[in-house]
Amino acid sequence: MPAVATNPTLKGVHLTRTYGDGAKRRAALRDVSIDLFPGQLVLLMGPSGSGKSTLLAVMSGLLEPDSGQVLAEDGGDLRDVWTMTPKEREDFRLRTTGFIFQGYNLFPALTARQQLEIVLKWGGYAGGAEARRQADDMLEKLGLLPNRHKKPAHLSGGEKQRVAIGRALVKDPTFVFADEPTSALDWENGQRVMELLRDAAHDRGASILVVSHDHRLLPYVDVYYHLEDGHLEERPLIPAGH
Amino acid sequence: MSYALQTLLHERQRYASGVLAVTFSAVLIALQCGLLLGLFKITSIPIDQTEGRGNSADVWVGSTGVPSVDLGKPIPTSYLTRIAGRPGVGMPELYIANFGNFTKPAGGTELCFLLGTLLDPDSLGAADVLTPELRAALTEPFTIVVDESDVNRLRLDHPYGKPKINGKEVKLVGTVKGLRSLAAPWVFCSLHTARQLLGFLLPPDHVTYLIARCDSPARARAVAKELREQYPDDMTAYTAQEFSTESRVYWLLRTRAGIALGYAALLGLFVGAVITAQTMYSATVASAKEFAILLALGIPRWRIAVMVLTQSFWVGLIGIALAYPICLGLREAVRAKIDVDLRGEILAGTAGVAILMALMAGTWALRSVRRIEPMDLLR
Structure with missing residues (x-):
């Protein structure tokens, strides 16, 4: 594990979030606070329905909490994501955030290279030859350069997830949120994905939050949180091999 | 891509x-x-199929507000003087266009549309598909020419009986191609034959249209405009193109x-x-x-x-x-x-x-x- 910066880049402070009304009211997050540091790969585990995805959505600016703050490092300052206007929040996500989901959700018509290029071009990061170069650089790091002209139908599940990771990382985000990124993969490909995410955190200094059910991921992460009944608890890491 | x-x-x-x-x-x-x-x-065939195919240098003069070539009312032949003599305008020509009642040789009647024109080679009004032979044949009184698509409709292929128009016997001297009709078959004939067949329907010294050729399309537009402005109450003037469009648009909107x-x-x-x-x-x-x-x-x-x-x-x-x-x-x-x-x-x-x-x-x-x-x- 690399040396951890002293200041978090993303802080969840006293977050609560409930669903439903009246008797059906259910708390997904109860006064949850969490700090994410640059260069850290953080695993968030918990049983189904424990609020893991809710916490990821709240922290990533996709779902507004009922109360509490999400403070994100933006240009040297910590800003509350949920006091930004929707447009500011969209811009913030564009500048800082990458997502990886369980389903790869790649455009069936586009090649591996184009799946990355579309983010660079439409996000205003790079155009034309520069977007192509950056996409190819990323695909090379993911071991996918020979597959750059292939469409999703001609890629294996592991390769598709790696393209999805490339799509999340190509704009060099400060934060990456991954929801069950290995659950659709066999263990061999799952390990590969975790290695890539760990490298992205340690080499690029990104803060990566992974939500998963899978205890086998523990050896790959720097911090492990357990969420159950809306309560978050940091737990010690079990050394690899135990 | x-x-x-x-x-x-x-x-x-x-x-x-x-x-x-x-x-x-x-x-x-x-x-x-x-x-x-x-x-x-089809509604503007009489204009479009004349010498020069609706030559844009032609001016057509008809009754006041005539909306379509088949709806012209008789106008005095004397209106010739209103047109003739203008700079850049040729000698006007007489043109008769009117519905007739066609009696088929085998019995039964059909509406037809008579187009009586000059037949000489330079005639502005004669359909251009009328060959010199047909024009010569039409100089004989009470002779007609129809489109071949209307021969059967008018039962002119019937071996017995005599075709009549407005009760007067006529003789088919030939057919032409490509002048299809809608409601009433076109019947081409000489001015003289048309006048005889229409009888009292066309007062003496009246025709349906006067046509004149101008030096240029621009001159035709100017002459038509002048005539419209000068005689707004008892006649209408169009260029051939205007009248053709007017006729089509009229039927397009009215039917x-x-x-x-x-x-x-x-x-x-x-x-x-x-x-x-x-x-x-x-x-x-x-x-x-x-x-x-x-x-x-x-x-x-x-x-x-x-x-x-x-x-x-x-x-x-x-x-x-x-x-x-x-x-x-x-x-x-x-x-x-x-x-x-x-x-x-x-x-x-x-x-x-x-x-x-x-x-x-x-x-x-x-x-x-x-x-x-x-x-x-x-x-």
Whole structure:
């Protein structure tokens, strides 16, 4: 594990979030606070329905909490994501955030290279030859350069997830949120994905939050949180091999 | 290649119904309009088929406010003096055009339309398909020429009996090709024969039209305008082109056939629009997860809207590209029987309408884009 910066880049402070009304009211997050540091790969585990995805959505600016703050490092300052206007929040996500989901959700018509290029071009990061170069650089790091002209139908599940990771990382985000990124993969490909995410955190200094059910991921992460009944608890890491 | 077009080609089965709907609408609209124009071209045949084919340097003078060439009322021959002698205007020519009652040789009657003109080679009013032989034959009183498509309709192929017009016996001396008729077969004859056949229907010293050739189309427009302004109460003047258009537009607007064909085209447009809109909507919904990822990554929603609209544009363009050969093929298939006038304006107009329709369908599909939320990917 690399040396951890002293200041978090993303802080969840006293977050609560409930669903439903009246008797059906259910708390997904109860006064949850969490700090994410640059260069850290953080695993968030918990049983189904424990609020893991809710916490990821709240922290990533996709779902507004009922109360509490999400403070994100933006240009040297910590800003509350949920006091930004929707447009500011969209811009913030564009500048800082990458997502990886369980389903790869790649455009069936586009090649591996184009799946990355579309983010660079439409996000205003790079155009034309520069977007192509950056996409190819990323695909090379993911071991996918020979597959750059292939469409999703001609890629294996592991390769598709790696393209999805490339799509999340190509704009060099400060934060990456991954929801069950290995659950659709066999263990061999799952390990590969975790290695890539760990490298992205340690080499690029990104803060990566992974939500998963899978205890086998523990050896790959720097911090492990357990969420159950809306309560978050940091737990010690079990050394690899135990 | 744009991502929009690439997606369209990759998922062509998904977009096929939309493309075919555009093609269907475009074919229907182009053919209906072409059919309509082709049909109503018939109404201006007396003008268009004269020497020089509706020469734009010709001026036609008829009764006040005459809306179509077949609705002219008698005007005094003396109006010649109003036209003749103007600079750049040739000697006016007499022209008789009137309905007649045709008695078929085998019995029964039919409405016909008499076109009595000068028959000399320089005549402005004589149909240009009348050969010198036919013109010579028509100089004999009570002789007529009809289009070959009307021979059977008028039963002129009947071996016995005598055809009559307004009760007076006539003799068919030949036929011409390509001058189809709508309500009443055209009957070509000399001025003298026309006058004799119309009898009291045409007062003495009256004709239906006076035609004169001008030095240039510009001069013809100027003369027509001068005459209209100078004699607004008892005659009307048009250039040949104006009168031709006036005649077509009059029947286009006045007949129910025009309205019916127009409704059919509108219905086709509506059906095409609904299918295209549904196709675009389904295609957008099917890509909702991919779009949601982009939104999660902070890609502005308008980028996705532009992609959907670009796809709609391509659906329209491909639909049109398929429609054109079909339209032209169908036109050729029926050419012998019906004239489908697929002029450039119709083809361009159809393309415009079809692409607009596709873009509107795309705009409708944008409702689904507005509903896409990245949060849905976490549920």
